[in-house]
Amino acid sequence: MISKEEVQHFAENGYLHVRAVFSEQEVEDMRNGVDRIVNKAAQSRYDRNHAWEGDYLEEKELKKLVLKGFHDVHYQEAAFTRAMVHPNMTSVLQQLIGPNVELHHSKMLVKPPENGAAFPMHQDHPYFPHEKHTMLAASVHLDDADKENGCLHVVPGSHKKGPIPHIGQHYLDQKEYSIEEGTPCPAKAGDVVFFNYLTIHGSLPNYSSRTRRNVLYQFRDPSDLPVKQSHVNWGQGLMVSGEKPDYQEYKPEKILQTR
Template sequence: MIKAQDAEFYNEQGYLLVKGVFNRQEVEAMRSGVEGILKRAIEQKRDGNHAWQGDFVPPEEMKKLVLKGFHDVHYHDAAFTQAVVHPNMTAILSRLIGPNVQLHHSKMLVKPPENGAVFPMHQDYPYFPHEKHTMLAASVHLDDADVENGCLHVIPGSHKSGPLPHVGRHYLDAKQYPVSSGIACPAEAGDVLFFNYLTIHGSPANRSERTRRNVLFQYRSATDFPTVNTHFDWGMGLMVCGENPNLDKVRPDFEIK
Protein backbone atom coordinates (compact mmCIF):
# COMPACT_ATOMS: atom_id res chain seq x y z
CA MET A 1 0.00 0.00 0.00
CA ILE A 2 2.95 2.32 0.68
CA LYS A 3 6.60 2.28 -0.35
CA ALA A 4 9.83 2.56 1.62
CA GLN A 5 10.13 6.25 0.75
CA ASP A 6 6.66 6.84 2.21
CA ALA A 7 7.73 5.35 5.52
CA GLU A 8 10.88 7.49 5.40
CA PHE A 9 8.74 10.58 4.79
CA TYR A 10 6.59 9.71 7.81
CA ASN A 11 9.65 9.22 10.02
CA GLU A 12 11.12 12.55 8.92
CA GLN A 13 7.99 14.69 8.72
CA GLY A 14 5.76 13.02 11.31
CA TYR A 15 2.77 12.51 9.02
CA LEU A 16 1.69 10.76 5.83
CA LEU A 17 -1.46 11.10 3.72
CA VAL A 18 -2.39 7.84 1.97
CA LYS A 19 -4.94 8.04 -0.83
CA GLY A 20 -7.80 5.61 -1.36
CA VAL A 21 -7.31 3.36 1.66
CA PHE A 22 -11.06 2.70 1.78
CA ASN A 23 -13.37 2.30 -1.21
CA ARG A 24 -16.71 3.97 -1.76
CA GLN A 25 -18.76 1.15 -0.23
CA GLU A 26 -16.57 1.01 2.88
CA VAL A 27 -16.79 4.78 3.32
CA GLU A 28 -20.57 4.65 2.98
CA ALA A 29 -20.78 1.90 5.60
CA MET A 30 -18.82 4.06 8.05
CA ARG A 31 -20.93 7.13 7.22
CA SER A 32 -24.02 5.09 8.04
CA GLY A 33 -22.34 4.00 11.26
CA VAL A 34 -21.69 7.61 12.26
CA GLU A 35 -25.25 8.66 11.50
CA GLY A 36 -26.60 5.66 13.44
CA ILE A 37 -24.55 6.57 16.51
CA LEU A 38 -25.72 10.18 16.38
CA LYS A 39 -29.35 9.06 15.98
CA ARG A 40 -29.15 6.69 18.95
CA ALA A 41 -27.39 9.33 21.03
CA ILE A 42 -30.25 11.75 20.44
CA GLU A 43 -32.89 9.12 21.17
CA GLN A 44 -31.16 8.13 24.41
CA LYS A 45 -30.43 11.73 25.42
CA ARG A 46 -26.68 11.22 25.14
CA ASP A 47 -26.20 13.91 22.51
CA GLY A 48 -23.99 16.84 23.40
CA ASN A 49 -21.51 19.42 22.13
CA HIS A 50 -17.93 18.17 22.38
CA ALA A 51 -16.25 21.33 21.12
CA TRP A 52 -13.10 22.21 23.04
CA GLN A 53 -13.36 25.19 25.36
CA GLY A 54 -10.62 27.78 25.82
CA ASP A 55 -9.27 31.18 24.92
CA PHE A 56 -8.04 30.20 21.45
CA VAL A 57 -11.05 31.91 19.81
CA PRO A 58 -13.14 34.91 20.99
CA PRO A 59 -15.88 33.98 23.51
CA GLU A 60 -18.74 35.03 21.23
CA GLU A 61 -17.44 32.82 18.45
CA MET A 62 -16.85 29.93 20.89
CA LYS A 63 -20.55 29.89 21.79
CA LYS A 64 -21.46 29.13 18.18
CA LEU A 65 -19.02 26.29 17.56
CA VAL A 66 -20.28 22.70 17.55
CA LEU A 67 -18.54 19.31 17.46
CA LYS A 68 -20.26 15.94 17.59
CA GLY A 69 -17.95 13.31 19.02
CA PHE A 70 -18.17 9.77 20.33
CA HIS A 71 -15.45 7.47 21.62
CA ASP A 72 -14.98 3.74 21.04
CA VAL A 73 -16.96 3.63 17.81
CA HIS A 74 -15.86 0.04 17.18
CA TYR A 75 -18.16 -0.92 20.07
CA HIS A 76 -21.11 0.76 18.36
CA ASP A 77 -20.94 -0.39 14.74
CA ALA A 78 -19.16 -3.31 13.07
CA ALA A 79 -18.13 -1.12 10.11
CA PHE A 80 -15.49 0.46 12.35
CA THR A 81 -14.26 -2.88 13.71
CA GLN A 82 -13.72 -4.00 10.13
CA ALA A 83 -11.95 -0.73 9.30
CA VAL A 84 -9.58 -1.06 12.28
CA VAL A 85 -8.14 -4.30 10.89
CA HIS A 86 -8.64 -3.60 7.18
CA PRO A 87 -5.82 -5.18 5.11
CA ASN A 88 -4.90 -1.81 3.63
CA MET A 89 -4.61 -0.33 7.12
CA THR A 90 -2.50 -3.14 8.54
CA ALA A 91 -0.20 -3.04 5.50
CA ILE A 92 0.48 0.64 6.20
CA LEU A 93 0.71 0.29 9.98
CA SER A 94 3.26 -2.50 9.76
CA ARG A 95 5.50 -0.16 7.74
CA LEU A 96 5.03 2.89 9.97
CA ILE A 97 5.03 1.24 13.42
CA GLY A 98 6.43 -2.26 13.01
CA PRO A 99 5.20 -5.84 12.69
CA ASN A 100 3.27 -5.96 15.99
CA VAL A 101 0.56 -3.30 16.20
CA GLN A 102 -2.25 -2.74 18.69
CA LEU A 103 -5.34 -0.55 18.69
CA HIS A 104 -5.38 1.98 21.51
CA HIS A 105 -8.82 3.54 21.00
CA SER A 106 -11.21 4.92 18.41
CA LYS A 107 -13.51 7.92 18.11
CA MET A 108 -15.52 9.91 15.60
CA LEU A 109 -15.43 13.66 15.01
CA VAL A 110 -18.23 15.41 13.12
CA LYS A 111 -17.95 19.08 12.21
CA PRO A 112 -21.40 20.27 11.13
CA PRO A 113 -21.80 22.85 8.35
CA GLU A 114 -21.09 26.56 8.99
CA ASN A 115 -20.19 26.28 12.70
CA GLY A 116 -18.10 23.11 13.04
CA ALA A 117 -15.63 23.60 15.86
CA VAL A 118 -12.00 24.62 15.54
CA PHE A 119 -9.31 22.36 17.03
CA PRO A 120 -6.37 24.45 18.30
CA MET A 121 -2.90 23.16 17.58
CA HIS A 122 -1.83 20.42 19.97
CA GLN A 123 -0.05 17.11 20.42
CA ASP A 124 -1.96 13.96 21.37
CA TYR A 125 0.90 12.92 23.67
CA PRO A 126 -0.43 14.57 26.89
CA TYR A 127 -3.57 12.41 26.80
CA PHE A 128 -1.80 9.04 26.70
CA PRO A 129 2.02 9.32 27.01
CA HIS A 130 4.00 6.20 26.08
CA GLU A 131 7.61 5.12 26.51
CA LYS A 132 8.72 4.81 22.88
CA HIS A 133 6.42 7.32 21.16
CA THR A 134 5.24 4.84 18.53
CA MET A 135 1.63 5.98 18.98
CA LEU A 136 0.02 7.42 15.88
CA ALA A 137 -3.39 8.58 14.78
CA ALA A 138 -5.06 7.36 11.60
CA SER A 139 -7.64 9.96 10.59
CA VAL A 140 -10.09 8.30 8.21
CA HIS A 141 -11.88 10.81 5.98
CA LEU A 142 -15.55 10.07 5.35
CA ASP A 143 -16.04 13.33 3.43
CA ASP A 144 -13.88 15.39 1.14
CA ALA A 145 -11.97 17.82 3.34
CA ASP A 146 -10.40 21.17 2.52
CA VAL A 147 -9.57 24.37 4.39
CA GLU A 148 -13.11 25.67 3.98
CA ASN A 149 -14.69 22.77 5.86
CA GLY A 150 -11.95 22.42 8.44
CA CYS A 151 -9.36 19.94 7.18
CA LEU A 152 -6.44 18.92 9.37
CA HIS A 153 -3.26 21.02 9.52
CA VAL A 154 0.11 19.67 10.67
CA ILE A 155 3.53 21.16 11.38
CA PRO A 156 5.99 18.92 9.51
CA GLY A 157 8.86 17.60 11.62
CA SER A 158 7.40 18.93 14.86
CA HIS A 159 7.41 15.43 16.40
CA LYS A 160 11.18 15.74 16.68
CA SER A 161 10.78 18.47 19.32
CA GLY A 162 9.38 15.94 21.80
CA PRO A 163 6.59 16.68 24.29
CA LEU A 164 5.69 20.36 24.64
CA PRO A 165 3.85 22.17 27.48
CA HIS A 166 0.10 22.43 26.86
CA VAL A 167 -2.59 24.68 28.30
CA GLY A 168 -4.44 22.46 30.75
CA ARG A 169 -3.10 19.39 28.93
CA HIS A 170 -5.33 20.22 25.97
CA TYR A 171 -3.70 22.62 23.50
CA LEU A 172 -0.62 24.69 22.77
CA ASP A 173 -0.36 28.46 23.13
CA ALA A 174 -2.59 29.64 20.28
CA LYS A 175 -0.55 32.82 19.79
CA GLN A 176 2.67 30.86 19.35
CA TYR A 177 1.02 28.04 17.41
CA PRO A 178 -1.99 29.30 15.43
CA VAL A 179 -3.66 26.77 13.13
CA SER A 180 -2.25 28.80 10.23
CA SER A 181 1.28 27.81 11.36
CA GLY A 182 0.61 24.31 10.01
CA ILE A 183 0.24 23.15 6.44
CA ALA A 184 -3.22 22.13 5.27
CA CYS A 185 -3.79 18.45 4.44
CA PRO A 186 -6.79 18.37 2.10
CA ALA A 187 -8.09 14.87 1.47
CA GLU A 188 -10.85 12.97 -0.25
CA ALA A 189 -13.32 10.51 1.25
CA GLY A 190 -11.50 7.20 1.74
CA ASP A 191 -8.09 8.81 2.30
CA VAL A 192 -6.30 8.40 5.64
CA LEU A 193 -3.92 10.87 7.27
CA PHE A 194 -1.43 9.16 9.59
CA PHE A 195 0.47 11.30 12.11
CA ASN A 196 2.61 10.63 15.17
CA TYR A 197 1.10 11.62 18.51
CA LEU A 198 3.94 14.13 18.97
CA THR A 199 3.21 15.86 15.66
CA ILE A 200 1.60 19.24 16.22
CA HIS A 201 -1.78 19.35 14.51
CA GLY A 202 -5.14 21.11 14.57
CA SER A 203 -7.91 22.24 12.26
CA PRO A 204 -9.88 25.41 11.52
CA ALA A 205 -13.63 25.75 11.91
CA ASN A 206 -15.98 24.41 9.26
CA ARG A 207 -17.22 27.52 7.45
CA SER A 208 -18.67 25.62 4.50
CA GLU A 209 -22.13 24.22 3.84
CA ARG A 210 -20.67 20.68 3.92
CA THR A 211 -20.34 18.29 6.86
CA ARG A 212 -16.86 17.03 7.72
CA ARG A 213 -16.90 13.54 9.22
CA ASN A 214 -13.72 11.80 10.37
CA VAL A 215 -13.07 8.62 12.30
CA LEU A 216 -9.87 8.46 14.31
CA PHE A 217 -8.05 5.24 15.19
CA GLN A 218 -5.06 5.43 17.56
CA TYR A 219 -2.47 2.65 17.17
CA ARG A 220 0.79 1.76 18.91
CA SER A 221 3.50 -0.88 18.93
CA ALA A 222 2.76 -3.90 21.13
CA THR A 223 6.08 -3.20 22.87
CA ASP A 224 5.31 0.43 23.69
CA PHE A 225 3.77 0.91 27.13
CA PRO A 226 2.04 3.87 28.82
CA THR A 227 4.04 5.94 31.30
CA VAL A 228 0.88 7.14 33.05
CA ASN A 229 -2.23 5.15 33.89
CA THR A 230 -4.67 7.23 31.88
CA HIS A 231 -7.14 6.92 29.01
CA PHE A 232 -7.75 3.22 29.65
CA ASP A 233 -10.41 1.35 27.75
CA TRP A 234 -11.75 -2.22 27.87
CA GLY A 235 -10.63 -2.97 24.30
CA MET A 236 -7.23 -1.34 24.51
CA GLY A 237 -4.46 -3.60 23.23
CA LEU A 238 -6.44 -5.37 20.51
CA MET A 239 -3.88 -6.87 18.13
CA VAL A 240 -4.48 -5.65 14.58
CA CYS A 241 -1.37 -7.20 13.03
CA GLY A 242 1.48 -9.38 14.21
CA GLU A 243 1.66 -10.85 17.69
CA ASN A 244 1.94 -9.74 21.30
CA PRO A 245 5.37 -10.82 22.60
CA ASN A 246 4.42 -10.05 26.23
CA LEU A 247 2.22 -12.72 27.80
CA ASP A 248 1.87 -10.71 31.01
CA LYS A 249 0.84 -7.49 29.27
CA VAL A 250 -2.13 -8.43 27.16
CA ARG A 251 -4.59 -5.88 28.58
CA PRO A 252 -4.60 -2.66 30.63
CA ASP A 253 -4.24 -2.98 34.39
CA PHE A 254 -7.73 -2.21 35.65
CA GLU A 255 -10.45 -3.76 37.81
CA ILE A 256 -14.06 -4.53 36.95
CA LYS A 257 -16.45 -3.22 39.61
Protein backbone atom coordinates in the same frame (compact mmCIF):
# COMPACT_ATOMS: atom_id res chain seq x y z
CA MET B 1 1.58 -0.97 0.69
CA ILE B 2 3.44 2.29 0.80
CA SER B 3 6.87 3.01 -0.65
CA LYS B 4 10.17 3.36 1.20
CA GLU B 5 10.05 7.04 0.31
CA GLU B 6 6.68 7.40 2.02
CA VAL B 7 7.95 5.60 5.11
CA GLN B 8 10.90 7.99 5.15
CA HIS B 9 8.52 10.94 4.72
CA PHE B 10 6.64 9.85 7.83
CA ALA B 11 9.89 9.45 9.79
CA GLU B 12 11.12 12.90 8.76
CA ASN B 13 7.86 14.86 8.85
CA GLY B 14 5.73 13.00 11.37
CA TYR B 15 2.75 12.53 9.06
CA LEU B 16 1.74 10.76 5.84
CA HIS B 17 -1.28 11.16 3.57
CA VAL B 18 -2.29 7.83 1.98
CA ARG B 19 -4.94 8.03 -0.72
CA ALA B 20 -7.86 5.70 -1.46
CA VAL B 21 -7.35 3.37 1.50
CA PHE B 22 -11.08 2.66 1.52
CA SER B 23 -13.54 2.16 -1.32
CA GLU B 24 -16.65 4.29 -1.92
CA GLN B 25 -18.85 1.51 -0.49
CA GLU B 26 -16.68 1.12 2.61
CA VAL B 27 -16.82 4.88 3.17
CA GLU B 28 -20.59 4.86 2.75
CA ASP B 29 -20.91 2.02 5.28
CA MET B 30 -18.97 4.10 7.81
CA ARG B 31 -20.98 7.24 7.07
CA ASN B 32 -24.17 5.31 7.74
CA GLY B 33 -22.60 4.01 10.93
CA VAL B 34 -21.82 7.54 12.10
CA ASP B 35 -25.42 8.60 11.44
CA ARG B 36 -26.83 5.66 13.38
CA ILE B 37 -24.53 6.25 16.36
CA VAL B 38 -25.44 9.93 16.57
CA ASN B 39 -29.15 9.21 16.25
CA LYS B 40 -29.11 6.45 18.88
CA ALA B 41 -26.97 8.50 21.26
CA ALA B 42 -29.36 11.44 20.96
CA GLN B 43 -32.10 9.20 22.33
CA SER B 44 -30.01 8.05 25.28
CA ARG B 45 -28.38 9.63 28.31
CA TYR B 46 -24.97 9.13 26.69
CA ASP B 47 -25.22 11.93 24.15
CA ARG B 48 -21.89 13.72 23.86
CA ASN B 49 -20.61 16.93 22.38
CA HIS B 50 -16.83 16.56 22.21
CA ALA B 51 -15.29 19.23 24.46
CA TRP B 52 -18.20 21.63 23.90
CA GLU B 53 -21.78 21.59 25.10
CA GLY B 54 -24.58 20.81 22.64
CA ASP B 55 -27.18 18.31 21.51
CA TYR B 56 -27.66 16.51 18.22
CA LEU B 57 -30.38 18.30 16.29
CA GLU B 58 -32.26 17.88 13.04
CA GLU B 59 -30.37 18.70 9.85
CA LYS B 60 -31.79 22.22 9.60
CA GLU B 61 -30.42 23.02 13.05
CA LEU B 62 -27.21 21.00 12.87
CA LYS B 63 -25.20 24.19 12.38
CA LYS B 64 -25.85 25.05 16.04
CA LEU B 65 -23.55 22.23 17.09
CA VAL B 66 -19.84 22.75 17.42
CA LEU B 67 -18.31 19.28 17.36
CA LYS B 68 -19.81 15.86 17.94
CA GLY B 69 -17.55 13.11 19.25
CA PHE B 70 -17.88 9.53 20.50
CA HIS B 71 -15.16 7.09 21.58
CA ASP B 72 -14.78 3.37 20.86
CA VAL B 73 -17.08 3.38 17.86
CA HIS B 74 -15.95 -0.11 16.85
CA TYR B 75 -18.14 -1.39 19.70
CA GLN B 76 -21.14 0.27 18.08
CA GLU B 77 -20.76 -0.55 14.38
CA ALA B 78 -18.98 -3.44 12.66
CA ALA B 79 -17.96 -1.15 9.78
CA PHE B 80 -15.41 0.50 12.07
CA THR B 81 -14.02 -2.86 13.20
CA ARG B 82 -13.57 -3.88 9.57
CA ALA B 83 -11.83 -0.58 8.83
CA MET B 84 -9.16 -0.90 11.51
CA VAL B 85 -8.18 -4.42 10.39
CA HIS B 86 -8.57 -3.69 6.68
CA PRO B 87 -5.54 -4.99 4.71
CA ASN B 88 -4.92 -1.54 3.26
CA MET B 89 -4.83 -0.09 6.78
CA THR B 90 -2.72 -2.77 8.44
CA SER B 91 -0.17 -2.84 5.60
CA VAL B 92 0.57 0.85 6.26
CA LEU B 93 0.61 0.39 10.03
CA GLN B 94 3.09 -2.46 9.77
CA GLN B 95 5.49 -0.23 7.86
CA LEU B 96 5.10 2.75 10.17
CA ILE B 97 4.97 0.95 13.55
CA GLY B 98 6.24 -2.58 12.95
CA PRO B 99 4.81 -6.10 12.64
CA ASN B 100 2.95 -5.88 15.97
CA VAL B 101 0.22 -3.24 16.10
CA GLU B 102 -2.27 -2.69 18.90
CA LEU B 103 -5.35 -0.47 19.05
CA HIS B 104 -5.47 2.13 21.79
CA HIS B 105 -8.88 3.59 20.96
CA SER B 106 -11.20 4.74 18.21
CA LYS B 107 -13.45 7.77 18.00
CA MET B 108 -15.58 9.64 15.51
CA LEU B 109 -15.69 13.40 15.02
CA VAL B 110 -18.41 15.28 13.20
CA LYS B 111 -17.63 18.92 12.38
CA PRO B 112 -20.97 20.45 11.33
CA PRO B 113 -21.41 22.95 8.51
CA GLU B 114 -20.92 26.68 8.97
CA ASN B 115 -20.28 26.49 12.71
CA GLY B 116 -17.88 23.56 13.14
CA ALA B 117 -15.34 24.66 15.73
CA ALA B 118 -11.61 24.90 15.27
CA PHE B 119 -9.29 22.47 17.01
CA PRO B 120 -6.35 24.53 18.36
CA MET B 121 -2.84 23.25 17.69
CA HIS B 122 -1.78 20.49 20.06
CA GLN B 123 0.00 17.16 20.44
CA ASP B 124 -1.96 14.04 21.36
CA HIS B 125 0.87 12.96 23.67
CA PRO B 126 -0.43 14.66 26.88
CA TYR B 127 -3.61 12.58 26.78
CA PHE B 128 -1.85 9.19 26.75
CA PRO B 129 1.97 9.48 27.08
CA HIS B 130 4.00 6.37 26.23
CA GLU B 131 7.62 5.39 26.73
CA LYS B 132 8.73 4.85 23.13
CA HIS B 133 6.39 7.28 21.31
CA THR B 134 5.21 4.71 18.76
CA MET B 135 1.62 5.94 19.11
CA LEU B 136 0.14 7.32 15.93
CA ALA B 137 -3.26 8.43 14.72
CA ALA B 138 -4.98 7.24 11.56
CA SER B 139 -7.56 9.83 10.53
CA VAL B 140 -10.04 8.19 8.16
CA HIS B 141 -11.85 10.75 6.01
CA LEU B 142 -15.52 10.07 5.36
CA ASP B 143 -16.00 13.36 3.51
CA ASP B 144 -13.76 15.43 1.27
CA ALA B 145 -11.83 17.83 3.50
CA ASP B 146 -10.20 21.12 2.52
CA LYS B 147 -9.35 24.43 4.17
CA GLU B 148 -12.93 25.65 3.75
CA ASN B 149 -14.48 22.88 5.85
CA GLY B 150 -11.69 22.59 8.40
CA CYS B 151 -9.16 20.05 7.17
CA LEU B 152 -6.22 18.94 9.30
CA HIS B 153 -3.15 21.19 9.59
CA VAL B 154 0.20 19.80 10.74
CA VAL B 155 3.64 21.17 11.55
CA PRO B 156 6.07 18.94 9.60
CA GLY B 157 8.94 17.63 11.69
CA SER B 158 7.46 18.87 14.97
CA HIS B 159 7.44 15.34 16.41
CA LYS B 160 11.22 15.63 16.70
CA LYS B 161 10.79 18.28 19.39
CA GLY B 162 9.45 15.67 21.78
CA PRO B 163 6.72 16.44 24.32
CA ILE B 164 5.88 20.15 24.62
CA PRO B 165 4.13 21.68 27.66
CA HIS B 166 0.45 22.34 26.95
CA ILE B 167 -1.99 24.82 28.41
CA GLY B 168 -4.24 22.88 30.73
CA GLN B 169 -2.93 19.67 29.11
CA HIS B 170 -5.10 20.25 26.06
CA TYR B 171 -3.68 22.91 23.72
CA LEU B 172 -0.47 24.71 22.87
CA ASP B 173 -0.02 28.47 23.08
CA GLN B 174 -1.84 29.62 19.94
CA LYS B 175 0.31 32.75 19.67
CA GLU B 176 3.33 30.53 19.21
CA TYR B 177 1.60 27.72 17.32
CA SER B 178 -1.19 29.04 15.09
CA ILE B 179 -3.30 26.79 12.89
CA GLU B 180 -2.80 29.07 9.89
CA GLU B 181 0.96 28.53 9.97
CA GLY B 182 0.54 24.75 9.80
CA THR B 183 0.63 22.78 6.56
CA PRO B 184 -2.93 21.97 5.37
CA CYS B 185 -3.68 18.34 4.53
CA PRO B 186 -6.67 18.37 2.17
CA ALA B 187 -7.97 14.85 1.60
CA LYS B 188 -10.68 12.96 -0.26
CA ALA B 189 -13.24 10.61 1.26
CA GLY B 190 -11.53 7.24 1.70
CA ASP B 191 -8.09 8.78 2.30
CA VAL B 192 -6.25 8.35 5.61
CA VAL B 193 -3.80 10.79 7.15
CA PHE B 194 -1.40 9.11 9.58
CA PHE B 195 0.49 11.22 12.12
CA ASN B 196 2.64 10.59 15.17
CA TYR B 197 1.10 11.59 18.51
CA LEU B 198 3.94 14.09 18.98
CA THR B 199 3.20 15.84 15.68
CA ILE B 200 1.66 19.26 16.27
CA HIS B 201 -1.72 19.45 14.55
CA GLY B 202 -5.06 21.23 14.58
CA SER B 203 -7.85 22.38 12.29
CA LEU B 204 -9.69 25.56 11.37
CA PRO B 205 -13.46 26.02 11.75
CA ASN B 206 -15.81 24.58 9.17
CA TYR B 207 -16.92 27.65 7.21
CA SER B 208 -18.54 25.63 4.43
CA SER B 209 -22.03 24.21 3.96
CA ARG B 210 -20.55 20.69 4.04
CA THR B 211 -20.22 18.37 7.04
CA ARG B 212 -16.75 17.02 7.79
CA ARG B 213 -16.84 13.51 9.27
CA ASN B 214 -13.76 11.60 10.41
CA VAL B 215 -13.07 8.38 12.25
CA LEU B 216 -9.81 8.47 14.17
CA TYR B 217 -7.91 5.40 15.36
CA GLN B 218 -4.92 5.52 17.71
CA PHE B 219 -2.44 2.63 17.31
CA ARG B 220 0.82 1.67 19.03
CA ASP B 221 3.44 -1.03 19.31
CA PRO B 222 2.22 -3.32 22.14
CA SER B 223 5.69 -3.22 23.73
CA ASP B 224 5.38 0.57 24.08
CA LEU B 225 4.02 0.96 27.61
CA PRO B 226 2.11 3.97 28.92
CA VAL B 227 4.07 6.31 31.17
CA LYS B 228 1.03 6.56 33.42
CA GLN B 229 -2.46 5.16 33.44
CA SER B 230 -4.50 7.55 31.37
CA HIS B 231 -7.26 7.67 28.79
CA VAL B 232 -8.31 4.06 29.37
CA ASN B 233 -10.81 2.73 26.84
CA TRP B 234 -12.76 -0.49 26.49
CA GLY B 235 -11.06 -1.04 23.14
CA GLN B 236 -7.55 -0.69 24.49
CA GLY B 237 -5.31 -3.67 23.79
CA LEU B 238 -7.00 -5.15 20.71
CA MET B 239 -4.39 -6.51 18.30
CA VAL B 240 -4.85 -5.56 14.64
CA SER B 241 -1.53 -7.02 13.45
CA GLY B 242 0.98 -9.52 14.81
CA GLU B 243 1.15 -10.46 18.48
CA LYS B 244 1.74 -9.12 21.97
CA PRO B 245 5.23 -9.66 23.40
CA ASP B 246 3.77 -10.95 26.70
CA TYR B 247 0.56 -12.50 27.90
CA GLN B 248 -1.71 -9.82 29.41
CA GLU B 249 -5.16 -9.90 30.96
CA TYR B 250 -7.78 -7.40 29.93
CA LYS B 251 -10.79 -7.40 32.23
CA PRO B 252 -13.64 -4.87 32.26
CA GLU B 253 -13.53 -4.49 36.05
CA LYS B 254 -9.87 -3.44 35.89
CA ILE B 255 -10.69 -0.82 33.27
CA LEU B 256 -13.65 0.50 35.22
CA GLN B 257 -11.54 0.90 38.37
CA THR B 258 -9.29 3.38 36.53
CA ARG B 259 -12.11 5.64 35.35
